[in-house]
Amino acid sequence: MKKKNIKNKDQDTNWEERVVQVKRVTKVVKGGKKLSFRAILVVGNEKGQIGVGVGKASDVIGAVKKGVADAKKHLISIPLTKSNSIPHTIEGISGAARVIIRPSAIGSGVIAGGSVRTVLELAGIKNILAKQLRSSNTLNNARAVINALANLKTFARTAQERDININHLYSITET
Known part of the structure; x- marks a missing residue:
């Protein structure tokens, strides 16, 4: 489907x-x-x-x-925020390549290098910070970014997985 x-x-x-x-x-x-x-x-x-x-x-x-x-x-498909960034910090792995991706402030642009930058720009992400670790392999770094972006979660998806109301996620307090 x-x-x-x-x-x-x-x-x-x-x-x-x-x-x-x-x-x-x-x-x-x-x-x-x-x-x-x-x-x-x-x-x-x-x-x-x-x-x-x-x-x-x-x-x-x-x-x-x-x-x-x-x-x-x-x-x-990846979830984008209103500021054309990602919802949360995430790490992606493919082979020996490891990529850390963090949301960034509005107007900061795409701070990344090599194939990571290309993947993030074509995904429509405008404000992001990324760092390649371990490997400089072009293909593995691109696939590590895809792995990270595929594992992104929104509040709605997290609430659905936990089988709770989304308002409950926002109002969790320690008692």
Whole structure:
């Protein structure tokens, strides 16, 4: 069911694609070396939907097309606040890469580097602070951001998971 909704939204919204990295990779085979290209792409609509994809092909254009198709298959929706930020601080992990993402004050902009910055900008986040830890691998850092954004929770979702009224979350006091 989720995939049907994504396909319908795909036609209604304007998707922006950005190539994060294109690498020439070689595979050693019996006759010598076989060259191919690997493209890492980020697709987003700047309204809270984002996807990261990888494509491999013998030419760059084919790799980019495959990367776009892969990114659109793995779209996620994220909750954005009124200040175009995220609801709370969160950490994402993918492989050896670890990314910490914190909401920031209005007007501070996107303070992040590399593929993390690209993912956050295409998600529509305007005020955020991010830090890459451990690994400098472009793909793993992009996937770590996606992991973090996928685990974001709103007050409404937290109240639903706990099976309580949302007003009760706001009015919790120590007695």
